[in-house]
Amino acid sequence: xxxxxxxxxxxxxxxxxLFVSATAQPAAAATTLTASNFRYTLxxxxxxxxxxxxxxxxxxxxxxxxxxxxxxPICDSAPSVTNRTAYYCWNAGDQDTTDWMPQGITTxxxxxxxxxxxxxxxxxxxxxxxxxxxxxxxxxISVSNLSASASAPPYRHILLVEPSxxxxxxxxxxxxxxxxxxxxxxxxxxxxxxxxxxxxxDLNHLWEVSTGNASAIGRQPDGSYQAFDYKYVxxxxxxxxxxxVNGYTQLQHSSVSLDRTSSPDSVIVSEYRTSTEIANGAQVxxxxxPIDYTNRYLKPxxxxxxxxxxxxxxxxxxxxxxxxxxxxFFYSQSDGTDFANPNSDGDLHTFVAPSGAMVRHxxxxxxxxxxLSYDPTRDYLWxxxxxxxxxxxxxxxxxxx
Numbered sequence: 001x002x003x004x005x006x007x008x009x010x011x012x013x014x015x016x017x018l019f020v021s022a023t024a025q026p027a028a029a030a031t032t033l034t035a036s037n038f039r040y041t042l043x044x045x046x047x048x049x050x051x052x053x054x055x056x057x058x059x060x061x062x063x064x065x066x067x068x069x070x071x072x073p074i075c076d077s078a079p080s081v082t083n084r085t086a087y088y089c090w091n092a093g094d095q096d097t098t099d100w101m102p103q104g105i106t107t108x109x110x111x112x113x114x115x116x117x118x119x120x121x122x123x124x125x126x127x128x129x130x131x132x133x134x135x136x137x138x139x140x141i142s143v144s145n146l147s148a149s150a151s152a153p154p155y156r157h158i159l160l161v162e163p164s165x166x167x168x169x170x171x172x173x174x175x176x177x178x179x180x181x182x183x184x185x186x187x188x189x190x191x192x193x194x195x196x197x198x199x200x201x202d203l204n205h206l207w208e209v210s211t212g213n214a215s216a217i218g219r220q221p222d223g224s225y226q227a228f229d230y231k232y233v234x235x236x237x238x239x240x241x242x243x244x245v246n247g248y249t250q251l252q253h254s255s256v257s258l259d260r261t262s263s264p265d266s267v268i269v270s271e272y273r274t275s276t277e278i279a280n281g282a283q284v285x286x287x288x289x290p291i292d293y294t295n296r297y298l299k300p301x302x303x304x305x306x307x308x309x310x311x312x313x314x315x316x317x318x319x320x321x322x323x324x325x326x327x328x329f330f331y332s333q334s335d336g337t338d339f340a341n342p343n344s345d346g347d348l349h350t351f352v353a354p355s356g357a358m359v360r361h362x363x364x365x366x367x368x369x370x371x372l373s374y375d376p377t378r379d380y381l382w383x384x385x386x387x388x389x390x391x392x393x394x395x396x397x398x399x400x401x
Contacts, residue, residue: 029357030286030329033311037248038287040197040240040298040306049163050205050237052170057207057225063118065206065232066145069154079392080345082364083401085380087394088144088153096388099131100140104182104192104371105321105384105393110258111184115377121146123153125384125393126179126191126371135215137228138174139191141182144393158232160191160201164218171218171225175199175236181255181321181371183267186296189234190267192253197242198298201234209233240298240306251285255371257323259288264299266290266309270322270331278317286322286329287311314358316349321372321383325398328352332369332383339367339390350401361401366392374398 075089089095104126108117115121123144129137137159144155160179165171177199181192189201209225209232216226227233244250254272258265270286278284288310292299298306314331321332329351336344346365351358368386375382380395 029355030312030314030351030353032354033285033313034246034248035287035308035311036301037244037246038251038289038308038311039243039245040289041243042238042240042297042306044238045163045236048167049165049170050235052167053163053172053207053235054205056170057209060206060208060232061118062122062143062203062206063120065143065156065158066118066120066122066147068231069143069145069148069156071155071157073152073155075152075392079366079385079394081366081394081396082348082361083397085378085395085397086150087392088151089393090142090155090391094142095391098388099129099133100127101130102127102142102370102384102386102391103178103180104255105373105382106182106184106189106258107373107375107382108184109375109377110260110373111186113260115375116147117184119147121150123382123393124182124184124189126182127157128177128179129174135228136174136176137217138176139179140230141189141234156232157230158206158234159227159230160199160236161217161227161233162236169219172233172235174217180272181253181257181269183256183258183373185258185265185291186293188296190256192256192269193239194253195250196239197253198240198256199236200238200240202237203234205235205237207233207235238297249283251287254319255321257321257372257374258291259324259374260376261326261374262288262290262324264290265293266324267298268322268324268329270314270319272319273317275317278315283313284315284317284319285311285313288324310353312353314349314351316358320346320370320386323372323374323381324353325374325376325381328356330372330374330381330398330401332365332372334368334386335363337367337387339387348401364396364401366390366394
């Protein structure tokens with residue numbers, strides 16, 4: 001795959017295009033683990049603090065943010081992807097920046113079963129701050145309006161924040177996590193916290209703030225609110241802290257996705273480990289946790305404890321994303337950064353639970369693939385590229401694997 005820098009407007013989407021013929025190769029089967037050993041505890045942000053910020057700041061809808069897009073994608077090439085069905089890019093600055101690194105993806109088809117939210121098809125992508133300016137900005141979320149254009153959706157970044165201060169002087173701070181995976185369910189956005197579980201953000205409290213100061217965050221001396229020059233902020237309202245029992249080591253929350261094909265709906269979590277870590281005894285595990293559609297929270301078992309209901313050891317190195325579709329698990333795997341070498345293109349791995357052999361679909365994805373998200377309304381398996389200059393956001397036909 002060649003490194004092409006964005007220069008022209010993205011060409012029209014060629015749905016159903018097939019660009020790479022990846023060879024499916026069987027490997028060892030996954031190993032079943034005791035799922036109930038993986039657990040979560042819920043804690044919520046002070047409702048009075050959220051209420052104070054609600055009173056201090058204008059509340060807006062996700063649909064309004066999508067309509068207020070201020071960036072236009074440009075792209076001069078199509079990604080080489082097996083069974084590709086859709087793709088788009090970012091603008092030139094976002095395509096090439098090293099200050100922010102894209103990681104997680106989720107869509108309005110995760111949020112609601114009909115596939116739209118506030119009447120629009122919307123994709124969300126998380127980026128973590130990697131700038132060397134000494135200012136910790138945390139995580140931003142790209143809101144792309146695919147109803148406005150499927151092939152070049154206009155978009156805007158919003159900032160994730162954590163409420164702070166007091167009810168008489170409420171403020172907020174950045175959320176400094178890797179955000180390797182995100183999952184949108186109803187009004188809630190789940191963000192993977194690598195060593196801590198999930199941060200949860202509520203779209204019912206999406207706030208507009210003042211702009212013009214790229215180094216300021218939270219409540220200012222004049223009573224205004226800033227967010228590093230981002231116009232909108234989304235606050236953390238809850239957290240699910242993970243734990244383990246019976247000698248299991250803590251799960252590394254590297255990616256997260258929603259499975260709407262399970263009953264009940266469920267969350268899929270997987271770990272990223274290097275080949276060296278695996279050689280030294282680290283496991284790569286995947287778990288499934290049920291989620292409650294009535295309150296959008298992880299669902300406790302009959303004993304009141306939130307526990308996984310499926311767990312597997314897969315021991316694939318460099319897993320960046322995972323999801324499950326009708327009992328089949330999918331994994332995106334990065335495969336190096338030799339951009340001139342097609343063998344560095346990402347791989348897709350699949351297995352049918354509980355005992356099916358792992359199947360490798362070599363070079364099925366672009367270099368540096370990240371999180372996965374499945375859209376059942378169109379059978380789209382979404383992912384995205386991480387590396388500057390290779391940051392397509394794209395979907396493949398899931399049923400073709």
